[in-house]
Amino acid sequence: MVPLGWVIGCPLIGYISDKTGLRRPVLIGGSGLLFLSYFALLYLPSGIAPAYLPPLLMGVASGAAMLPFSVMKEVNPPEVKGTAAGIMNFLVFLTSSLISPIISGLIGAHSQNPTLADFHHGFMPLIAGVALAIFLSFFLRETGWKQSKQ
Numbered sequence: 001m002v003p004l005g006w007v008i009g010c011p012l013i014g015y016i017s018d019k020t021g022l023r024r025p026v027l028i029g030g031s032g033l034l035f036l037s038y039f040a041l042l043y044l045p046s047g048i049a050p051a052y053l054p055p056l057l058m059g060v061a062s063g064a065a066m067l068p069f070s071v072m073k074e075v076n077p078p079e080v081k082g083t084a085a086g087i088m089n090f091l092v093f094l095t096s097s098l099i100s101p102i103i104s105g106l107i108g109a110h111s112q113n114p115t116l117a118d119f120h121h122g123f124m125p126l127i128a129g130v131a132l133a134i135f136l137s138f139f140l141r142e143t144g145w146k147q148s149k150q
Helices: 002-020 024-043 053-075 078-108 116-122 124-137
Strands: none
Touching: 002 024, 002 053, 024 053, 024 116, 024 124, 053 078, 078 116, 078 124, 116 124
């Protein structure tokens, strides 16, 4: 369901950002929805919502991850935009490759048969990462068209 959410979220969040002329509030809103989706997936009792809903919302919300690429293109001079995009892609893949074994290790560290508590513990770095991203977004320079008109 997460990839289906990307199909919906990436263009939708980009459209909302372009329509409002702002990047930062849309990024923070999408990250907030992602944060809530993680919590719903991990902590809501089963049966409260359809099982597909939290992962679908996670995909839609994580479409906000495309906005920093727009910001990166808007804040850098033309002669370094390719380098900036390359560095940004490198950081995305580096983070993904480093966090996966950490999460796997945290989930499987206690036993061969992980419990729900092990999953809660294992996914905490993702929740902390989203919380950190929300915090750092408040320091991001606004680059949307509405900001440039002021």
